[in-house]
Amino acid sequence: xxxxxxxxxxxxxxxxxxxxxxxxxxxxxxxxxxxxxxxxxxxxxxxxxxxxxxxxxxxxxxxxxxxxxxxxxxxxxxxxxxxxxxxxxxxxxxxxxxxxxxxxxxxxxxxxxxxxxxxxxxxxxxxxxxxxxxxxxxxxxxxxxxxxxxxxxxxxxxxxxxxxxxxxxxxxxxxxxxxxxxxxxxxxxxxxxxxxxxxxxxxxxxxxxxxxxxxxxxxxxxxxxxxxxxxxxxxxxxxxxxxxxxxxxxxxxxxxxxxxxxxxxxxxxxxxxxxxxxxxxxxxxxxxxxxxxxxxxxxxxxxxxxxxxxxxxxxxxxxxxxxxxxxxxxxxxxxxxxxxxxxxxxxxxxxxxxxxxxxxx
Amino acid sequence: xxxxxxxxxxxxxxxxxxxxxxxxxxxxxxxxxxxxxxxxxxxxxxxxxxxxxxxxxxxxxxxxxxxxxxxxxxxxxxxxxxxxxxxxxxxxxxxxxxxxxxxxxxxxxxxxxxxxxxxxxxxxxxxxxxxxxxxxxxxxxxxxxxxxxxxxxxxxxxxxxxxxxxxxxxxxxxxxxxxxxxxxxxxxxxxxxxxxxxxxxxxxxxxxxxxxxxxxxx
Numbered sequence: 001x002x003x004x005x006x007x008x009x010x011x012x013x014x015x016x017x018x019x020x021x022x023x024x025x026x027x028x029x030x031x032x033x034x035x036x037x038x039x040x041x042x043x044x045x046x047x048x049x050x051x052x053x054x055x056x057x058x059x060x061x062x063x064x065x066x067x068x069x070x071x072x073x074x075x076x077x078x079x080x081x082x083x084x085x086x087x088x089x090x091x092x093x094x095x096x097x098x099x100x101x102x103x104x105x106x107x108x109x110x111x112x113x114x115x116x117x118x119x120x121x122x123x124x125x126x127x128x129x130x131x132x133x134x135x136x137x138x139x140x141x142x143x144x145x146x147x148x149x150x151x152x153x154x155x156x157x158x159x160x161x162x163x164x165x166x167x168x169x170x171x172x173x174x175x176x177x178x179x180x181x182x183x184x185x186x187x188x189x190x191x192x193x194x195x196x197x198x199x200x201x202x203x204x205x206x207x208x209x210x211x212x213x214x215x216x217x218x219x220x221x222x223x224x225x226x227x228x229x230x231x232x233x234x235x236x237x238x239x240x241x242x243x244x245x246x247x248x249x250x251x252x253x254x255x256x257x258x259x260x261x262x263x264x265x266x267x268x269x270x271x272x273x274x275x276x277x278x279x280x281x282x283x284x285x286x287x288x289x290x291x292x293x294x295x296x297x298x299x300x301x302x303x304x305x306x307x308x309x310x311x312x313x314x315x316x317x318x319x320x321x322x323x324x325x326x327x328x329x330x331x332x333x334x335x336x337x338x339x340x341x342x343x344x345x346x347x348x349x350x351x352x353x354x355x356x357x358x359x360x361x
Numbered sequence: 362x363x364x365x366x367x368x369x370x371x372x373x374x375x376x377x378x379x380x381x382x383x384x385x386x387x388x389x390x391x392x393x394x395x396x397x398x399x400x401x402x403x404x405x406x407x408x409x410x411x412x413x414x415x416x417x418x419x420x421x422x423x424x425x426x427x428x429x430x431x432x433x434x435x436x437x438x439x440x441x442x443x444x445x446x447x448x449x450x451x452x453x454x455x456x457x458x459x460x461x462x463x464x465x466x467x468x469x470x471x472x473x474x475x476x477x478x479x480x481x482x483x484x485x486x487x488x489x490x491x492x493x494x495x496x497x498x499x500x501x502x503x504x505x506x507x508x509x510x511x512x513x514x515x516x517x518x519x520x521x522x523x524x525x526x527x528x529x530x531x532x533x534x535x536x537x538x539x540x541x542x543x544x545x546x547x548x549x550x551x552x553x554x555x556x557x558x559x560x561x562x563x564x565x566x567x568x569x570x571x572x573x574x575x576x577x578x579x
Contacts, residue, residue: 053519073522081525086516100524147526 004029004155004188005050010059012045012212019045021058021126021212027156027190032182032262034191034199037209038235041194044160046209050190051158052076064155079149080158083165085141087133087148094129096144116159119147122181139170150185157182159191162197175201196236200224208232228271230360232248233282240288240329244281244359246274255359257281259325260302263354268360280360287356290318291349292339299351304329306346316341320350424487428494435495443503444510455503462500469497473533 005027012020019042029035035043048054049061052073061068063077079100088096097116101107107115115239120126123143128136137145142162159178163171179202182189193199199206200220207217216223216232227233230241243258251263253274260281291297307328308319316335319328329350333339342348384454389399408414442448461469472491477483 031446051523053523072527073519074525074527078523080520082520084514084516086514086520088517088520099521103525148520152524 001028001031002104002245003027004031004064005190006060006062006064007046008060010046010049010061011057012042012049012054013057018047019212020056023212023214025207025214025217027188028208029155029188029238030186030236030306032156032179032189032191032202032204034193034203034206035209036193036196036199036206037215039194041209042212043209047080047160047192049155051078051080053080071148077155078158079152079156080160081142081149081162082144084160085145085162085165085314087136087144089134091130093125093131093133093136093144097129097147097151099148115151116147119151124177132310136167139174142166142174146181150181150187152228154187155264156188156190159189160275161192161194163193164195171198178202200236207237210235222334226271226358227270227282227360230280230282233358233360236309238285238330238332239282240285240327242283242325243280244279246276246279246359249276250275255279255357257357259322259329260300260352260354263357265354265357265359269355269357272361274359276361281358282358283329283352283356285317285330287331287353288331289351290320290331290342291351294338297351298355301349301351304348304350305346306342306348309341309344311341318342320348322350368455395511412472418486424494431491432495432498432502435499436506439499440503440506444507444513444515445515458503459500461497462504465521466497 003026005025007023007025010020010023010025011018017212023046023237035046045054049056050063052068052071052075056069068076088099091099094113094116095118098112101112101115102212116129118125120129123146125140125143125147128140128144129328133141139321142165145162161175162178175198178191191199191202193228200223203220205217205219206223207335208215208223210231216228218226218228224236227236227239233239233241242260245256247254247256247262249270251265253270254262254264256262273322289297291301302322304320304322306318310317312359313336318331318333321328331350335341384397385393385456387402389398389401389403390397437557439455439458441517443451470493473489473496477485477489483489
């Protein structure tokens, strides 16, 4: 793994507004990297500073070891797929794809035509070259934008929420295609998205951003299982939070968790520094379970009452009240053969395990 | 049904005067009035030989073309700035530029005459007429282009830059896209030229006055 992009102490101000705060970041060659965060967190601004469409107020952006200060967008080894795709409406599909080759005097007309055909084939649009670009569907525009950027063989492909305008089915299909494409071309992809699921599915590493800062930078599994703060835990997936009291911090951590009682967890279940006293314990809905009739478990059990049932077809989400906790616990259950969907008010037993807890200050 | 009658009546009122013109072209009288006096083709001969008429047509064409070019150029710059950028006292500046749109043209005309003749102490010429026309026409141009620029995706220009064009060479990509932005713009464009023709042919004081003079002097 070699570093391709390095950001050091990057700050961006719009007047009084501090859009990026001291961003330090390294992105490796060949990596599929995602910038994830709620709208207004600075993820698009960060992408645009890498593209050269936005100047940094302070700090350094290096690409391939070269300082990019004063290097405009047209001279950087990056290409971008815009959220709106920005397909030139007055040009055909082939002309759009060939746009970046216009100034390449070293290529003959035939070379360019062949490159356009290859690029269109790569995104699954062979034979679409002569079409007018305004006659394309959303998914096809997306592919044209991809081909137009990839034909220049950039070191980095920047994708600004490229799937947000597509419907769910199309989006899931394009996610898989983008991963395959990235492996095929071997170019570093940087994806901006507000969709946590999309980031988890596609990325090698994810930087979660809040208010111009990187909250956590990790691979998808670490991010999901060991969020390092409450807001990361809340932003990524669903998480139940329980009041907790840290009793002792050492090789293992002793915690008194509301509703569950006293448990001992190992140090990696506490990703942020803990002190004795008040904290929260987080637990994901799918790591809890309802014990249905006829099922047995070696795990710990606690009594509860079903408060709410949300049926999703493949899954059912239950809210279950347990003693000593204000908020009911959200529990995700697979609708396996023989499992009934419980009614509201059913008394039940909740299966839990201290290994699935994450303790946060 | 009543709407159809209205539409027909509207067209008759709008085009009847135009239909009458060719009839009077063959009328053997110097005043345009009924009853018709007799048939003649003399006016067509006159058209070929009347040099003052030729001069005024030439002047009108020159003024119209120059006005169109200048006001479109100024309008593009102002509309682009207004729609795509933020700057201090933008609302005030844009409002000020658009002012001639709402002021009665006769007031603009008289005040321009005072400014040009008394304050700047310049003679009246085709160029002062052009300047006055630009003042009136630029707001029309801005009003129409503003809508088109607002519909234009700012990413288009950025995409051109990202694909190797410099900041200035990327502009035409955006503007070409703008020109092809669809029916809305084309419609607006037509509307603009219509209004332009109206404003130069109708009631704009210095222009007809000047034109009369150039006819008599030419």
